[in-house]
Structures are given as C-alpha cells and as structure tokens.
Amino acid sequence: MSVIDRIDGLRxxxxxxxxxxxxxxxxxxxxxxxxxxxxxxxxxxxxxxxFQILQNICLRVAVEKGFLQSVVAADGKVVLASDLARRTNVDVLLISKAPSSAQKMMVHAYPLPAVRVMRVLISIGVVSEADENTYAANAVTRHQVTSGAIGALKHHFDLDMKMGGDLVAYMRRRPDDTIYQFAGEPEGCQTLFDFSHGHPTIFGLLSSDTDKGREQKQSFDDYMASKRPPASMQQWFDIYPAASRLSNAGPADSETALIVDVGGGPGQELIQLKAKCPELPGRFVLQDLPITLDRIGNLPAGIEKMPYDFFTPQPIKHARVYFMRDIMHNWSDVKCSQILGNIAAAMDKSYSTLLIDQYVLPAVGADLRAAEMDILMWLHTSGLQRTASMWEQLLSGVGLRVVKIWDGQTGMESVIEVEKL
Ligand SMILES: C[S@@+](CC[C@H](N)C(=O)[O-])C[C@H]1O[C@@H](n2cnc3c(N)ncnc32)[C@H](O)[C@@H]1O
Known part of the structure; x- marks a missing residue:
C-alpha cells in the first residue's frame, strides 16, 4: 500500500x-x-x-531528577533550563547550588544534562519547547508526573532494562542455554527474571523486604490502581453489563457475597463498581495477599478486605460473581488451573458466574499492545496472554465453560463470562 493510500485511510x-x-x-x-x-x-x-531505548533513558532521568515534576509545578509558566538544573541539582560542575559567575556563563556554552535530556523529550512530545532552553508542560508531561505513570515507568524501566542488559548472557549461559517461560516448570529451571533480579518471578521481588522490593511494590500498586482511569476508558462493568445483570440477581441471603474480587490489588475495581452502581445488593469482598491489603487505607463503606491466597480453597462459597482482573496472565496453565479449580469448587452451578477481565488474543492480527503484554507477562510473571481457544481449553480442564467473551475497545482487555459445568 502506498504512503498516499495509507494517509487516505488515516483520514x-x-x-x-x-x-x-x-x-x-x-x-x-x-x-x-x-x-x-x-x-x-x-x-x-x-x-x-x-534508538528508541534512548528515549526511555531520557524519560527515566527526567523523572528521577524531577525535571518534569518541576515543569508541571510551574503551573502554566515556562521554566528555564538553568532554573531546572538549579532546582533539581543536576550537573554540579556547571550549576552548583551557588554557581560562580564563570559557571553561569558556561551554562550557555555547554548544554546541561537537563537540556540534553529535555531535547529528546521535546522531540517525542513528552514536554513542550517554549523557547531556547525553556520548557512548558503539556498534557503528556502532566500525565507523566502522576503517581500511576511514575509507578509504571519505574516498573517497566527499572526491571526491563536490566533484563534487556542481561538477556544475551542469559541466552548464552552454559551448560543450560534454554529460554524458560514458566518458573518451576521444569523444576529448578532459571527464568530471565531470576537471572537478572534474583527471584523466579516479580512476585518474589515485590514481597521481598528490601529497598528495591519496597519501591517496586509501591510502583506496581500505583500503576495498577491507575490503569483504565474511569473517566476516559471503558471499564469492565461497562463491557459486561454489570448493572443490569446483577441488580435483580441479588444475593440468596444477606451473608452471600455479590462479588468477590480475587487478587483485587488496591481494590479500585470494587470501589468504581460501588460508586457506579450503589444500589447493587450484597457483600463486596476484596481478596488479596496480606502484603497488598496491609498497604490499603480504609475502603468505602460496603467493601470488605479479606486476606486470601488464591492457591488455597476459596473461603467464600456461592458468591454471585467471582471476578479476576489481570490475574490469569500472570501464571502458567498449571498454576491457573489451581487458581480456577479453587474458584470452581466454590461456585454454585446455577447461581455463580466467574468474570475474567483479561486480553483475548485473536488468532491473527493481534494488536501490538496485547502482543507486547504477552511478552511482558513471560518476562515478569512466567505468564502469558491467551487466545480464545487457549481460554476454552484451560477452563474446560477445571469443569468451567465460556458463556460469552464480551469484547471492549480494540486493543483492550475483554471480559470472559464463565459458568460451572
Ligand atoms: C497484576 S495484579 C492485579 C491486581 C488487580 N486485580 C488489578 O486489576 O488491579 C496481581 C495481584 O495478584 C495478587 N496476588 C499474587 N499472588 C497472589 C496469591 N497467591 N493470592 C492472592 N493474591 C495474589 C497480587 O498481590 C496483586 O495484587
């Protein structure tokens, strides 16, 4: 297809x-x-x-040193590179906290690290150039300094760059030069994550009592809580018509849970559902490991926390909905079967529904984002994204069946509605 044809298509x-x-x-x-x-x-x-790696490096420098935060904090005013360097204490050789007049003059003769880094970020639209060595925030800058976007940057850059750097040595290690996909499958195998970060998957790192573990856990939680901001993106309860499906399918009794969010992280999905459909009857239960739940403050009224390891029997029986978002892609089929088996055992055949909010890869023409997420899952969690037929096979293996795959916007997750056979 010619360039002109593509431009016409875009138009x-x-x-x-x-x-x-x-x-x-x-x-x-x-x-x-x-x-x-x-x-x-x-x-x-x-x-x-x-060259695209250089863009990521500049972004990480700009966030670590607070360049972008300073530009956003100027609240609509432009920021000079020299102010930026002073405020963020970069390049002490040229601009110290109290620069000499000779040093001040050198500012214009030699680009500062701030200038060099910002030059790249301007050219990829992360920040705007108001004048020579003068910056202004734009919508991307303002988004990049939110806790969710900073968490995402640390999560991806700090972990993935290290794995990228170690990848060739991993593939050439001797005597075993296999690229393993799943931690512990086969027993004793070493994943790339382990090779780089000293834990078989990211979960070991996130629960480790180290500075790196704590920073990554905070980044991960901030990142997860910020995904799909309610105002701008379709939510799972819009894709699957939760309000109409659940409003007159009230709990069998007051002790029955309406929805159990298994591995629900900071609880943003239940919070948003409760805010959107306050009339829905029954208990809203947020389950996750204690390390995750302990970080959460008070949840809105009507949402309860329950520490739970999803590799153990599900304590809440016969809930109307068991919900899992971004869980299954973290695990191999062997591990997913254990998690799903625990839910299946708790489900009531005629009353309970399992909703899985996750990518369903098409057999051909996969969206780039979904295909990249599949690779990310291999690297971080020993998991994978699945096609519709892989989902059907996985679920049928534990006595479950796909009722319907509710597709959202192209390139986003679907909601898989599942019943017990
Ligand atoms: C990718 S996050 C998804 C969180 C949440 N569902 C969301 O969509 O934001 C995976 C979650 O699984 C939780 N998790 C990991 N292992 C678990 C286990 N064995 N039992 C329960 N939760 C677990 C983690 O603490 C984390 O909150």
Whole structure:
C-alpha cells in the first residue's frame, strides 16, 4: 500500500473517530505505525528501533531528577533550563547550588544534562519547547508526573532494562542455554527474571523486604490502581453489563457475597463498581495477599478486605460473581488451573458466574499492545496472554465453560463470562 493510500485511510479513520466511532482510535494508532514504516526507508526503521531505548533513558532521568515534576509545578509558566538544573541539582560542575559567575556563563556554552535530556523529550512530545532552553508542560508531561505513570515507568524501566542488559548472557549461559517461560516448570529451571533480579518471578521481588522490593511494590500498586482511569476508558462493568445483570440477581441471603474480587490489588475495581452502581445488593469482598491489603487505607463503606491466597480453597462459597482482573496472565496453565479449580469448587452451578477481565488474543492480527503484554507477562510473571481457544481449553480442564467473551475497545482487555459445568 502506498504512503498516499495509507494517509487516505488515516483520514477516513480520523473522520470516523470524530463521529464517535469507538473502534477508530486504536485503528488509527495501528495505521499510524504502518504509515511511519511506509514513509521510512528500511534502515530508518531499524535505526529507530535501535534508538528508541534512548528515549526511555531520557524519560527515566527526567523523572528521577524531577525535571518534569518541576515543569508541571510551574503551573502554566515556562521554566528555564538553568532554573531546572538549579532546582533539581543536576550537573554540579556547571550549576552548583551557588554557581560562580564563570559557571553561569558556561551554562550557555555547554548544554546541561537537563537540556540534553529535555531535547529528546521535546522531540517525542513528552514536554513542550517554549523557547531556547525553556520548557512548558503539556498534557503528556502532566500525565507523566502522576503517581500511576511514575509507578509504571519505574516498573517497566527499572526491571526491563536490566533484563534487556542481561538477556544475551542469559541466552548464552552454559551448560543450560534454554529460554524458560514458566518458573518451576521444569523444576529448578532459571527464568530471565531470576537471572537478572534474583527471584523466579516479580512476585518474589515485590514481597521481598528490601529497598528495591519496597519501591517496586509501591510502583506496581500505583500503576495498577491507575490503569483504565474511569473517566476516559471503558471499564469492565461497562463491557459486561454489570448493572443490569446483577441488580435483580441479588444475593440468596444477606451473608452471600455479590462479588468477590480475587487478587483485587488496591481494590479500585470494587470501589468504581460501588460508586457506579450503589444500589447493587450484597457483600463486596476484596481478596488479596496480606502484603497488598496491609498497604490499603480504609475502603468505602460496603467493601470488605479479606486476606486470601488464591492457591488455597476459596473461603467464600456461592458468591454471585467471582471476578479476576489481570490475574490469569500472570501464571502458567498449571498454576491457573489451581487458581480456577479453587474458584470452581466454590461456585454454585446455577447461581455463580466467574468474570475474567483479561486480553483475548485473536488468532491473527493481534494488536501490538496485547502482543507486547504477552511478552511482558513471560518476562515478569512466567505468564502469558491467551487466545480464545487457549481460554476454552484451560477452563474446560477445571469443569468451567465460556458463556460469552464480551469484547471492549480494540486493543483492550475483554471480559470472559464463565459458568460451572
Ligand atoms: C497484576 S495484579 C492485579 C491486581 C488487580 N486485580 C488489578 O486489576 O488491579 C496481581 C495481584 O495478584 C495478587 N496476588 C499474587 N499472588 C497472589 C496469591 N497467591 N493470592 C492472592 N493474591 C495474589 C497480587 O498481590 C496483586 O495484587
């Protein structure tokens, strides 16, 4: 397809997007990527891929040193590079806390690290250039300094860059040069995560009582709580019509749970559901490991915390809904079967539903984001994203059946509705 044809296609998608077609946004992003490759020569494409790591490095420096936070804190005013360097104490050789006049003069002669880093970030749209060595916040800058986006950056950069750096040595280790996908399968195998971070999966790191473990746990929780911000993105309870499906399927008695969020993290899904549908009857139960629940403050009235390890029998029997978001992709089929088996044993055949909020990969034409998430799951958790047929096979193995896959926006997770056989 020619560049002009791709631009015409994009024009049509932009018009559909403006007309409110919810699927057009992701289609546009996909077409944009293909348009870029169509415009580039092959060497420009491979060179861009080689250089993209430098963008991540600049972003990590800018957040660690507080450059972007300072620009956002200026609250609409522009920020000079020299102010930025002084405020964030970068490049002490050129700008110390009390620079000499000679040092001040050198500011313009030699670019500061701040200037060099910001130059890259300006060119990729993370911050705006108001004038020479002068910066202004834009929407991306303001988002990047939120706790969720900083958590995401630390989660991905700090862990993945190290694994990237260790990857070749891992693949060439002797005598065993196998790339393992699943921790402990086979027993004693070493994952790349273990090779780099000293734990078979990220969960060992997140529960370790070390500075790195604590920082990563906080980053992970902030990141998870910020995914799918309610105002801008479709939520699972919009994709699956929770309000209508659950409102007149009230609990059999006051002790019965309406919904149990298994491995629910900080509880944002139950909080949002409760806020959107306060009339839904029955108990809302948030289950997770104590290490996660202990970090959470008070939950809104009507949502209870329950420490629970999902590899043990499910203590809440016959709930109307067992819900799991972003859990199954963390585990191999062997481990998922154990988790699902515990839920299946607790489900009432005619009353309970299991809802799994997770990617369902298409057999062809997978969205880039979903395909990348699959790789991320291999690296971090010894898990994977699954196709519809992989889901069906996994669930049928523990006496469950897919009733319907509720698809959301393209490139986002689906809600898999499951019943007990
Ligand atoms: C990827 S997070 C998803 C959190 C939440 N469902 C969400 O969508 O934000 C995985 C969650 O599984 C929890 N988890 C890991 N192992 C667990 C276990 N054995 N039992 C219960 N929860 C566990 C973690 O503490 C974490 O909160």
């Amino acid at each position: 049509k998608l932009a018009a559909a997007d403006a007309d409110g077609d919810a699927s057009a946004h992701h289609a546009m992003l996909r077409e944009l990527r293909l348009l870029q490759v169509a415009v580039e020569t092959p060497i420009e494409t491979t060179s861009r891929l080689n």
